[in-house]
Amino acid sequence: MNCRTMRVLGMAVAMLVGGMMTQATAQATKAKAAASAVGGVETPSAVYGQMLKLLSTEIVAAAEAMPADKYDFAPTNGNFTGVRTFGAEVQHLAQANYFFFSEFGLSGAPSQEKLKALKSKDELVQALKDSYAYAQKGIDTITPQNAFIVTGTGPANMKLTRAGAATFCLAHSMDHYGQMVEYLRMNGIVPPASQQQNQRRGD
Numbered sequence: 001m002n003c004r005t006m007r008v009l010g011m012a013v014a015m016l017v018g019g020m021m022t023q024a025t026a027q028a029t030k031a032k033a034a035a036s037a038v039g040g041v042e043t044p045s046a047v048y049g050q051m052l053k054l055l056s057t058e059i060v061a062a063a064e065a066m067p068a069d070k071y072d073f074a075p076t077n078g079n080f081t082g083v084r085t086f087g088a089e090v091q092h093l094a095q096a097n098y099f100f101f102s103e104f105g106l107s108g109a110p111s112q113e114k115l116k117a118l119k120s121k122d123e124l125v126q127a128l129k130d131s132y133a134y135a136q137k138g139i140d141t142i143t144p145q146n147a148f149i150v151t152g153t154g155p156a157n158m159k160l161t162r163a164g165a166a167t168f169c170l171a172h173s174m175d176h177y178g179q180m181v182e183y184l185r186m187n188g189i190v191p192p193a194s195q196q197q198n199q200r201r202g203d
Contacts (some may be wrong), residue, residue: 018189029160037067045139045143049167052166053136055170056173060128061192062191063121063124066086066180066183066187066189071124073089074086077181087124089183091124091185093173094130095115097135099174100168100174104165105141119166138165138166148163
């Protein structure tokens with residue numbers, strides 16, 4: 001084996017070892033970051049904010065997925081007397097999101113009358129987006145110090161706190177998202193969130 005061959009071989013070994021060390025270092029860094037997160041403390045606004053972002057993204061996508069001419073759809077095959085149409089579901093969510101954070105001292109909320117007057121898909125989807133942006137503003141004000149201070153009264157004379165209002169908003173959104181998903185599927189539409197899951201399974 002001549003000197004040139006030995007040098008080339010040495011360089012190849014060095015590159016291989018260097019790559020392995022770099023990969024090992026990256027993995028160790030990720031493991032250390034994950035370990036440091038366990039047992040750490042998150043702020044209430046961060047916890048609620050992450051959940052709201054995830055849920056609102058799926059809900060808005062569902063609202064956008066339904067064609068405009070189906071916004072007046074409501075199921076009829078069964079005992080569905082008096083149920084909301086798909087558009088009314090979107091409208092109700094927007095109205096409720098503003099209500100949940102109405103005692104947070106925020107500005108910029110439209111009147112309930114204005115929200116009730118919305119009819120078209122474009123108007124309702126925009127109102128939904130705006131209502132979640134408003135909800136996020138409310139969540140951003142939640143601190144460990146004020147999370148459980150009573151801010152007002154909710155349904156059934158329940159005392160509302162910032163943490164309680166945020167929780168109620170999330171639970172309410174999940175409830176109506178489930179109904180929106182059923183309406184989409186009744187019209188042969190796979191909800192966008194389900195499409196993404198199916199794509200990930202296929203990858």
